[in-house]
Amino acid sequence: MGGCVFCGIVAGDVPAFRVVEAPEGVAFLDTRPVFRGHVLVVPRTHLVTLADLPAGALAGYFGLVQRVAVAVESGLGAGGTFVAMNNRVSQSVAHLHTHVVPRTKGDGLRGFFWPRTRYADDAEARGYAERVAAALAGG
Template identity: 50%
Template sequence: MPESRAAFTERGSTKKCAFCAIVAGEASAREVYRDDDFVAFLDAHPVFPGHVLMVPVVHVQTYDELPLDLAAEWVRLSQALVRAVESATDADGSLLIVNNVVSQSVPHLHLHVIPRSKGDGLRFWLGPRHPYASDEDADAVASRIRAALA
């Protein structure tokens, strides 16, 4: 059954932001990193111990709103967090997730860094899959995306 529209926060939401409260020091979190641009902290409802969220200090709701002047540091810090989380939890790897509106329970851009180990029981997959009805349908979608990028 598809997720209802009420189950996620719409773009441009004015819903009070729990992550802005953490950034401002008005709400507590188990921080693992903080600088002028980003804060990273343990997820309050972790998939596995060591599950970290990374947020920009500036309030933006979605990935496409992240200011480009922060993008390089976003990548650098996320890579460092991946290495730190995997090392600290003795994980085999990690799962990185950014939800954009759908399944985004807090309307503030955040990266999940979730430690993973072989046989950990997490049954994460991208499915169900919805293949194109034909090569022509796939070509039409690719064309619309190319046009939107232009």
């Protein structure tokens, strides 16, 4: 896709610090890492959101993400990883990508990157759960 920096990286036209190239995708260092060793995993095909990833590609793509997460932890001596994906909102590059961020105890990152909230009560929580369940059921 013309103009997509991640497509350029996949094609080899844009330089990147590559971690792995596989049929399922390419992984490379984020140029603006949360912590050093922060890796982005992208599918080779230009897709914008997770919903665009064909069902048949899910196992391969997330298998690659899993392998990268294990390698980030073991290769960097991290205590764990934070694995995340944005779809449209806060997606700085409109190409599906998964962040694999190395974590260590006391690194200063508190849970998610945004403020947390609470449901007013169980009825409100139940209402949200029912709306998502209805969408899953096609209703």
